Amino acid sequence: MAENVTPTQSEHSQPQTERGWKALKEHIIENKIQVGLWTTRVFTMLFTLSYLLSLSTFGNPYNAYYKALMSNAATYALRLHQRVPRVQLSREFLALLLLEDSCHYLFYSLIFLYVAPVTLVLSPVFLFALLHSASYSLTLLDCLGQNSCWAARLLISLVEFQSRNILRLCGLCEIMILPLTVFLVLTGRAGLFTPFIYYQFLSLRLSSRRNPFTRNVFHEIRMALSSVASSPSVPYLLRRLVEGLLMLTQRMATVNQ
Known part of the structure; x- marks a missing residue:
């Protein structure tokens, strides 16, 4: 009887876990680049958490x-x-x-490799890594079985449900870092050219073809500032300050409309 068992029957007699790990191994071999991207994103998140929580898991938090x-x-x-x-x-x-x-954020990483640590700088880095690794984590879990790791699947679904808010928050962080770089220069924590280089990065983000969230948040901020500047109840000095900010950002807004 044992000689008459077909390969299909033999395969189905294997434990579900063994088949899942075999499928995962085959997927990794066939998709090395995608798995490599997922791995580096996971390490990005782990290093960020190690820094934020002052953990020594990966060496000095600094x-x-x-x-x-x-x-x-x-x-x-x-x-x-x-x-x-x-x-x-x-x-x-x-x-x-x-x-x-991809070129924009490679540029971003190189800019801040030579600047003193600032928590806000890691915010978009962490959020992008979380968002992009979550979707691929679901693909890897599917290799193990449709019902595997339900708790991880729940967390992934929460991340994907909040994807638009995460992308808007990334855009806001990118914009807020520009005035932060000026402060870093004044406190001696960044080079003199850092704000100018970051300005070029932000200009690239505002002209992004695939991610409009930074551009949308930027225009929303400008509209809010315009509303503040036109209000008669705003003190004169504050109005002049806001008008100055609007003038500084006018060129960026014009180029990327």
């Missing part, structure tokens, strides 16, 4: 800050290679490169 940025840079360098695989030395290729969101 070093964990820069490890989070380097892991984030690795993520977007790999993603950029995936999006633009063929490198060319031409102006057209550079223009194409600057249109990619």
